[in-house]
Amino acid sequence: MVLYGTTVESFYITTPIYYVNDAPHIGHAYTMVIADSLARVHRMMGDDVYFITGTDEHGKKVAEAASSHGVSTLQWTDQMSVRFRNAWAELNISNNEFIRTTEPRHYSTVQNFFSTIKENGYIFKGTFKGLYCVGCESYKKENELDNGKCREHGRIVEEMEEENYFFDLPALESRLLEWYENNPEAVVPVTKRNEAVGFIKGGLEPVSITRTSLTWGVPVPWDSDHVFYVWSDALVNYLTAIGYGSDASRMDRLWPSVHHVIGKDILRFHCVWWPAMCMAAGIDPPHQILVHGWLLVSGEKMSKSKLNQIAPGDLTNDFGVDAVRYHLLREVPLGADGDFSYEGMTERYNADLANNLGNLLSRVVTVVNSKCDSISPPPPAISKELPIDNLEATHTPSLTSEQADMTYTPEQIVQQLAIRTTQATTEAMNAWGQHLPHNALRETLQLVREVNSALEATEPWRKEPGSEVNEILGSALEALRIISLLVAPAMPETATAIWNGIGLSGSPETERLPDALEWGMYPGGIHLSKVAPLFPRIKKS
Ligand code: MSP
Numbered sequence: 001m002v003l004y005g006t007t008v009e010s011f012y013i014t015t016p017i018y019y020v021n022d023a024p025h026i027g028h029a030y031t032m033v034i035a036d037s038l039a040r041v042h043r044m045m046g047d048d049v050y051f052i053t054g055t056d057e058h059g060k061k062v063a064e065a066a067s068s069h070g071v072s073t074l075q076w077t078d079q080m081s082v083r084f085r086n087a088w089a090e091l092n093i094s095n096n097e098f099i100r101t102t103e104p105r106h107y108s109t110v111q112n113f114f115s116t117i118k119e120n121g122y123i124f125k126g127t128f129k130g131l132y133c134v135g136c137e138s139y140k141k142e143n144e145l146d147n148g149k150c151r152e153h154g155r156i157v158e159e160m161e162e163e164n165y166f167f168d169l170p171a172l173e174s175r176l177l178e179w180y181e182n183n184p185e186a187v188v189p190v191t192k193r194n195e196a197v198g199f200i201k202g203g204l205e206p207v208s209i210t211r212t213s214l215t216w217g218v219p220v221p222w223d224s225d226h227v228f229y230v231w232s233d234a235l236v237n238y239l240t241a242i243g244y245g246s247d248a249s250r251m252d253r254l255w256p257s258v259h260h261v262i263g264k265d266i267l268r269f270h271c272v273w274w275p276a277m278c279m280a281a282g283i284d285p286p287h288q289i290l291v292h293g294w295l296l297v298s299g300e301k302m303s304k305s306k307l308n309q310i311a312p313g314d315l316t317n318d319f320g321v322d323a324v325r326y327h328l329l330r331e332v333p334l335g336a337d338g339d340f341s342y343e344g345m346t347e348r349y350n351a352d353l354a355n356n357l358g359n360l361l362s363r364v365v366t367v368v369n370s371k372c373d374s375i376s377p378p379p380p381a382i383s384k385e386l387p388i389d390n391l392e393a394t395h396t397p398s399l400t401s402e403q404a405d406m407t408y409t410p411e412q413i414v415q416q417l418a419i420r421t422t423q424a425t426t427e428a429m430n431a432w433g434q435h436l437p438h439n440a441l442r443e444t445l446q447l448v449r450e451v452n453s454a455l456e457a458t459e460p461w462r463k464e465p466g467s468e469v470n471e472i473l474g475s476a477l478e479a480l481r482i483i484s485l486l487v488a489p490a491m492p493e494t495a496t497a498i499w500n501g502i503g504l505s506g507s508p509e510t511e512r513l514p515d516a517l518e519w520g521m522y523p524g525g526i527h528l529s530k531v532a533p534l535f536p537r538i539k540k541s
Helices: 026-044 060-068 073-090 104-119 169-182 190-201 230-235 248-257 264-281 312-319 321-331 342-371 401-405 410-433 437-458 467-487 492-501
Strands: 010-019 048-056 097-100 123-133 138-140 158-167 258-263 288-292 295-297
Touching (some): 010 026, 010 248, 026 073, 026 288, 026 312, 026 437, 060 073, 060 230, 073 312, 104 264, 158 264, 169 190, 169 264, 248 258, 258 264, 264 288, 312 321, 312 342, 321 342, 321 437, 342 437, 342 467, 410 437, 410 467, 437 467, 467 492
Parallel strands (some): 010 258, 048 097, 258 288
Antiparallel strands (some): 123 138, 123 158
């Protein structure tokens, strides 16, 4: 089925699995809400969605965190994994599964996957000497350091020399380039795709995939002195969750549609190593990798290692879950970095959610209560197109002189409201289909502004009850129904509150997109009760 540019049937979506060396922060929450909104929109499209996240529990960094807290590694990972699980539940993340890399099923999948790669001739033994950053859990080249320290973590790198098993990445160079050539959207946005292709063209080196210097890892089945390197084991979680090696029909159903959501810092692992490892194991490389930028606080990446973190719970306590989800998705276009600040969030909350979306619902319901005996009118049909391409022009303090010369009748404004709603719906759905939540929300909130402008231009609250008031309110209610469907993937609770606020039962998330977006489906004739403000204004501190 082709829907708004995306071919979909099954939709398998993953997030990175999080290191358990410290607590979840809003940089992680950013990755989570992107993936969650995409999972939700695909469920609404009727797809067979499978959404996973989890924790990455091996490696030196985690072992060090456990010992510095005086507990066993297993105790530590048990405790920390629960913190991630709880943080995502509080953020209303709808993952179907939470995977831990310390689970026995993961051990056997990793062993099975790399044994296949070895049988296929892509693994050899050698000695590796290099500078290792425990923060990144990877080797660094001299030119990636500042005064002997890792640029990202500010940590002194350690000189390590080990006998390792290597994955023969250079042997797959031409297949990787061919894959990128044939799949222009394998990595999005295009800037990140170019970065990945640049890495490959810059020359590939074998990847050391095992360690002898630590025991905290998945044992290598063909050599008991080695455990797998944390990144080799971690990537395989995407296969463990859907039954690689144990459930062929599940693999066949879900793997071809896999979408990995990742941050730009782990691009090389996902966009170079991982597709190559899949090829070497004889399975298809991932269908798509969506790469987002960083959330910065005062220009610095928020990270556990730097401790300038903000816990997701701190923000949801102050703003509410949906407002945090909305802000993370709306603030930063996919792929770009965004500066996070409390002030910026307060401003956007008040402008977009309190004054715009929340205000629209309460004013419409209030006027239905006062002018229509609380019984909602149905929307008028769309009959003709009129030359108003932006309804804000009907009520904007800063009209251009050309716009100011135009005057519109209430009937024209109502008609154009319907037309603008269908246009904005198409734009927003195209953006959701292209996995661009930022654009989808921008279009939707623009529509909300236009509906508010149409109400201000027609002022139903000043008019006598009658057909004109009914038509204005009927269109606004229909626009609200459609807006509720469009914001549901990002703000599920708010969407349900709008849906119920205009008298519809159940939740917009059980509706089917795109059919439910058709203009004219709001039935009208429903008794509307007063609604509580969706987003009470927040005072700037
Ligand atoms: N364990 C690895 C991933 C293995 S996936 C097979 C890892 N974990 S992490 O906990 O360090 O980071 C997980 C994700 O959080 C990454 O996508 C990373 O980009 C993201 N973020 C961490 N800090 C972030 C910001 N400040 N801003 C946005 N995303 C951030 O890497």
